[in-house]
Amino acid sequence: MSSLELGNLAYLVLLTSAVAFWFFGSNRQSLGKTMQHAVLWGLIFLGVIAVVGLWDDIRSTVIPTQSVFSDSGRIEIPRGQDGHYRLTLDVNDAPVTFIVDTGASDIVLSKSDARRVGFDPDTLPYYGRAMTANGEVKTAPVTLKRVALEGIEDHNVSARINGGEMGQSLLGMAYLQRYDQITISGNRMILTR
Template sequence: MLLMSNIEIGNLAYLVLLTAAVGFWFFVSNRNSLGKTLQQAVIWGLIILGMIAVVGLWDDIRSTVRPTQAVFSDAGRIEIPRGQDGHYRLTLEVNNTPVTFIVDTGASDIVLSKQDARRVGFNPDDLPYYGRAMTANGEVRTAPVRLESVSLDGIQDRNIAARINGGELQQSLLGMSYLQRYEQITIAGNRMILIR
């Protein structure tokens, strides 16, 4: 059941009263040409509903038109566009499961969040967190694991060392233990280019 706070109820009541007042004024001032007035009111109503729909669906629209990673595996070249937040994201198949990573040249290892670790076949609650890592938020415990396979559009690596973050990591990190497998890492314009 959806509950509204007193402030939300007050805001809703204000908007309803404001809409009723504007509608009443509009109706009274245009009573001589009521048919045309109703037609214009319907058009404006549809425009407003369209704007509300765009605002409500903005995240879905943005993710649809946002540039995605371009992979050119025949030449061993991968181009990753920079996201709106300034990060480079790359989706890899880890143990045959797609995982989206933030490409982090400041991270030493591949670091999986607990959520991604579960998705690729690990139970984070049963792992020994004896490793330590320093982050911007302080020290976190990590559990070392081995990934059976890590692949990207035909480029596949097996038996890869990784760590599972014992803290609250929002998105998995693709660190230097994987990136060093590429001969060249370049940032040009709004793209990161990896060449194998």
């Protein structure tokens, strides 16, 4: 520690001691009550820290999830806080969460999701091209052996792997057109087969 830092530390210790001495001196009549309040505020502070630290877990349990009514072939997808609809499908027996994108032509997997479902994105030929909001990207065509959602199952489904960086996979019209009806009502998207 430099002499400047030691001086600052000594000043802070002296200042804290003076404030603590004044506080306890002026509240010595009700020291027990003061300690109760200090403990209460300490617990409130710890509670706030816990909520902030666990916020993602709390939010994931509070946000509504997709509902599947397999007997009627109907899927209800709630709109997320960001305005997007998300649907989790089993792709080659691995769960993949997609953003439902009616503006996308195909199913487009991110590189990380492609690895999870059994593809090696580093060895695929990226000869396809797609126009996105961020410009043109290269894509690699693949075939998904199995795409399933509860009782609804499809085999040999065409898809593409995005050659660029992509935060989340997209569920485009190539998959959505397999449904007889797509309805948006309130804050829900309803797919009926």
